[in-house]
Amino acid sequence: MIDIQRQLAERALELLNLPPGEPSFIADLGCGSGLSGEVLSSAGHHWLGFDVSAAMLDVATQEETDGDLCLLDLGQGLPVRNAIFDGAIRCVVFVFVCGGRCSK
Numbered sequence: 001m002i003d004i005q006r007q008l009a010e011r012a013l014e015l016l017n018l019p020p021g022e023p024s025f026i027a028d029l030g031c032g033s034g035l036s037g038e039v040l041s042s043a044g045h046h047w048l049g050f051d052v053s054a055a056m057l058d059v060a061t062q063e064e065t066d067g068d069l070c071l072l073d074l075g076q077g078l079p080v081r082n083a084i085f086d087g088a089i090r091c092v093v094f095v096f097v098c099g100g101r102c103s104k
Contacts, residue, residue, distance in 0.1 A: 002035060005091060006035060006038075006039055008091035009039035009040070009091050010039055012089040012091055016086075018045075018086060023044050023045050024046070025045070025047070025084065026047045026085060026087050026088060027047070027085045027089070028040065028047050028067065028090075029050055029089065029090040030050070030052075030091075031047075031049025031051050031057075031067070032053070032060070033059040033063060034059070034060035034067065036089060041066040041067065048069075048070060051072070052071070052074070057069045057071055
């Protein structure tokens with residue numbers, strides 16, 4: 001599962017088509033334990049992770065992720081000004097919503 005999450009984050013980052021060699025500021029929507037954020041940090045980007053689960057954010061904090069974290073129900077909107085992010089990813093949320101059946 002960890003490898004799949006990393007691959008999803010790498011692909012999402014590729015699809016953002018950000019300017020090469022420039023750090024960007026990215027929203028990680030449904031960041032969970034911060035695995036996707038690790039991919040963003042490794043690529044030289046800065047990120048802000050949002051998740052509805054305090055327990056998952058605690059794991060991200062314990063793992064000492066590089067991004068900042070925010071406890072938030074995404075259905076309530078983002079508490080940030082417009083156009084603050086250069087891009088956004090939302091990888092793992094779909095895996096759990098689909099219950100592992102996304103390929104059917």
